[in-house]
Amino acid sequence: MSVWGKVGGAAAGLFVGGPIGALVGAVAGHFFLDREADPGVTFTIAVVALAGKMARADGVVTETEFDVFRSVFGVPVQEEANIRRIFNLARQDIAGFEHYAGQIAHLFMGNPAMLEDVLDGLFEIAKADGVLHPAEAQFLERVAEIFGFAPGEFRRIRASHFPPELTDPYVIMGISYFADENELKQTYRRLVKENHPDSLMARGVPPEFIKLATDKLAAINNAYDKIRSERGLPP
Secondary structure, X not given: OOHHHHHHHHHXXXXXXXXXXXXXXXXXOOOEOOXXXXXXXXXXXXXXXXXXXHHHHOOOOOHHXXXXXXXXXXXXXXXXXXXXXHHHHHOOOOOOXXXXXXXXXXXXXXXXXXXXXXXXXXXXXHHHHOOOOHHHHHHHHHHHHHHOOOHHHXXXXXXXXXXXXXXXXXHHHOOOOOOOHHHHHHHHHHHHHHHOHHHHHHHOOOHHHHHHHHHHHHHHHHHHHHHHHHHOOOO
């Protein structure tokens, strides 16, 4: 069964407790406490819920946000109704978004790569109208803070989605201009490992996210090569 088929099952009542479980329960009429839920389902429902909240962040709710979500995540036609119900329920207001983010942070404690996957999904939804509105940026920055990302890490993630910071290799890698060679290499190796397609598949994220990770990996490689060239460092 695909992850979307499992999401359909979640919408029928099987999912985790807490805010996310309550959301699904409100849609389905009941929910179960299941801390062994499929990580792909957990990831997908989390993005649906937070994307719905963020769609309200700029005060303008349109179908474009859901259309982009459906396109990015490749939602099958037969699962669209379930996903749309969850998305629309979540985007009634932004109240409680910090609780959603907090539960996601707890679910993926010690797994910053998975938390970054969630942020990547939210940024893609924010790009629906081609502009990162101040309210959306504030929303995303707060989510990143709850997830445990330092300001530099948030700038790195944001730069992979919105220019002109894409031109700054230090922002792309999330390091300071004074980082030494050892920090540069360690950061590069960590980012490559976290964004490698094999790592994403092992984390159970939807296959549709592989392309996003591939694009990010290419930007990381280019940034690393540029810094090494500027500093005259060997490969």
